[in-house]
Amino acid sequence: xxxxTHSSPLKKVxxxxxxxxxxxxSGVQRWVKFxxxxxxxxxxxxxxxxxxxxxxxxxxxxxxxIPEGVEVLKVPAWEPHKLYMKLFxxxxxxxxxxxxxxxxxxxxxxxxxxxxIRGNFFIPDAxxxxxxxxxxxxxxxxxxxxxxxxxxxxxxxxxxxxxxKVKEKTNIPWIADFRDPWTGIDYFDDLMLTPLSKLFHKxxxxxxxxxxxxxxxxxxxxxxxxxxxxxxxxxVIPNGYDIEIATGQSFQELDKEFTITYLGAMNASRNPExxxxxxxxxxxxxxxxxxxxxxxxxxxxxxxxxxSIEEHGVGKYVSHTSYVPYAEALKLQNQAQLLLIxxxxxxxxxxxxxxxxYENIASLRPIICIGPKDGDTAKxxxxxxxxxxxxxxxxxxxxxxLEKYYHQYLNxxxxxxxNENIQKYSRKxxxxxxxxxxxxxxxxx
Numbered sequence: 082x083x084x085x086t087h088s089s090p091l092k093k094v095x096x097x098x099x100x101x102x103x104x105x106x107s108g109v110q111r112w113v114k115f116x117x118x119x120x121x122x123x124x125x126x127x128x129x130x131x132x133x134x135x136x137x138x139x140x141x142x143x144x145x146x147i148p149e150g151v152e153v154l155k156v157p158a159w160e161p162h163k164l165y166m167k168l169f170x171x172x173x174x175x176x177x178x179x180x181x182x183x184x185x186x187x188x189x190x191x192x193x194x195x196x197x198i199r200g201n202f203f204i205p206d207a208x209x210x211x212x213x214x215x216x217x218x219x220x221x222x223x224x225x226x227x228x229x230x231x232x233x234x235x236x237x238x239x240x241x242x243x244x245x246k247v248k249e250k251t252n253i254p255w256i257a258d259f260r261d262p263w264t265g266i267d268y269f270d271d272l273m274l275t276p277l278s279k280l281f282h283k284x285x286x287x288x289x290x291x292x293x294x295x296x297x298x299x300x301x302x303x304x305x306x307x308x309x310x311x312x313x314x315x316x317v318i319p320n321g322y323d324i325e326i327a328t329g330q331s332f333q334e335l336d337k338e339f340t341i342t343y344l345g346a347m348n349a350s351r352n353p354e355x356x357x358x359x360x361x362x363x364x365x366x367x368x369x370x371x372x373x374x375x376x377x378x379x380x381x382x383x384x385x386x387x388x389s390i391e392e393h394g395v396g397k398y399v400s401h402t403s404y405v406p407y408a409e410a411l412k413l414q415n416q417a418q419l420l421l422i423x424x425x426x427x428x429x430x431x432x433x434x435x436x437x438x439y440e441n442i443a444s445l446r447p448i449i450c451i452g453p454k455d456g457d458t459a460k461x462x463x464x465x466x467x468x469x470x471x472x473x474x475x476x477x478x479x480x481x482x483l484e485k486y487y488h489q490y491l492n493x494x495x496x497x498x499x500n501e502n503i504q505k506y507s508r509k510x511x512x513x514x515x516x517x518x519x520x521x522x523x524x525x526x
Contacts, residue, residue: 091125093227094519095219095253097244098234099208101130102147105140105407107345107436111260111320112234114508115515117146122516127228129219131211132157138381142406146323156218158211161203193273200272204281205263208239216246223251230519231255233293238263241289248292254522256515257293258318260436265306267350267427287311294522297515300457302432318514320436321506322443335416339373339490341449342417344410345437347378349385351423353451355471357393359479364394370487374398376421379405379413415444418490419468424452426473431456439506442467445497449482465502 096116100108116126132155147153203209222228231253233244241257248255263269263286264279274282290296290311297318298304304315343353356376363370376399378386390396405413414420420441424433434457441448442461448468452458459470471479489495504510 091120091123092229092519092523093125093127094119094230094232095127095129095223095228096232096234097129097215097219097240099131099134099211099237099240100136100234101128101134101153102143103139103141104134104136105138105143105404107320108236108260109140109143110407111258111436113143113146114321114323115512116151117148117323118509118512119516120148121509122513124516124519126151127226128153129215130155131208135160138404140406142408154218154222156211156214158208158214160210161207196271197273200274201278204278205238205242205285206236208237209242212239212242212246215243216250219243219247220250223247223253228253229523232258232515232519234258234260235263236261236266238286238289241293242285245289245292254294254519255292256295256297256518256522257289258297259303259307260299260320262303262306263289265303265429267425267429267433295518297518299436300432300434302457306432316514316518318511318518319434319506320439321508321511322440323508336375336418337373338375338418339370339487340375340377340417341419341421342377342379342413343421343423344379344414345435346381347386347423348383348425350425350427352386352389352426353421353423354389354393355451355473355476355479356421356449357389357395358476359483360395360398361393362476362480363483368484370483371398373487373490374483375400377402377413377417379403379410411440411444414441414446417446418495419486420444420446420448422448422450422452422458424450424456424458426452434458434461438462442497442503442506445499447486447495447497449479449486451479466500467497467503 096112098112100106102109102113116128119126128151130153199207231244231247233240233255235241244255244257247253264282287310290307290313293313296307296311296313296315298307298315299317299319301317304317307315360374378399378401381404382401390399422435422438422441424430431453438458438461442465448462450458450462450468450470451473452470454470454472462468462470469482471482486495
């Protein structure tokens, strides 16, 4: 790759991440965007990732966001993908479905055995065989190249273990960035862990939390959870939106129908049943809302959702499109009349903040969020004046919300106003905050 000359030498940060283009999905975008803007704030990123990783989603369009000249280091590892596929009886070459641990799903005995093996024999996760070769490679690389700081992004939490072992060997300052919790993730108790395995997970997590220089959480509730586990410094840097996202679209560019668009994976714990029930009521009333209504589901949708749609008799008003590249997803988002977000109806629902919410907010398309009104996501929607939050069982309010927005749609008044609370979630502003943390742990101005 071409050399790039700067007026002053940039400090170097090694980013350890399993998910990197051509992988697709929200887990990739967070660090692609940090890498995109690091140079603006005095840091040269060096990315360390897996060679030929097992990705459930692919999206080569994200490659365009990687700045020219960024060094990307790759080390291969054996992954137990084929073992899972053989156990589950899947076809050759088929990917592990990203919702295979989703709440509410009944497993076959083969799947149950697979989950037990995954939870108890692969600690911290199925990427554990990548740890040793990665530590050896990175340690050798650091002997030959100056690295000022390390950042690990998890899950998979094997990335944090790699950084932990490199820190023990080199003492280079390290930030552990948790896109999702470890033992606090909503499916942790579904892994069929033995008491000994659970102890191993917790001890390894504790070691990572205590030995990194700073922990980064994506939400305030996550921060409070980590504060119960460690005395270490914890900072909150949420996900965000890129400045490229179109905002303030003219009404001529919007969908002609009264569309409610959902983008992303949807499993049983995210079933928007309150929406189906509200549409049922509108059908009984022969409401005018139905003349233009179309609910668009875009992404990986679990079979349980389609069963629920048919059960409520609303299939006529719902369409489905499989996963689309990131650029296409942004287009669909910006064309929608309304955007739909569903928070997992799990024990930790108040802490969940979907990464896509920030891009949804930046599009200035009004949002209907199904989830707890006292949750972290609801607070973001409220402070940015971005839409309505509907509790999981509040059918009357959902129906009322649909009717209100439909009236605005007919009057071409269905749009949000930009405000400063939205602007603080720009990817560039967030990269500046991450760069400030790097400066702090390396004790440089």
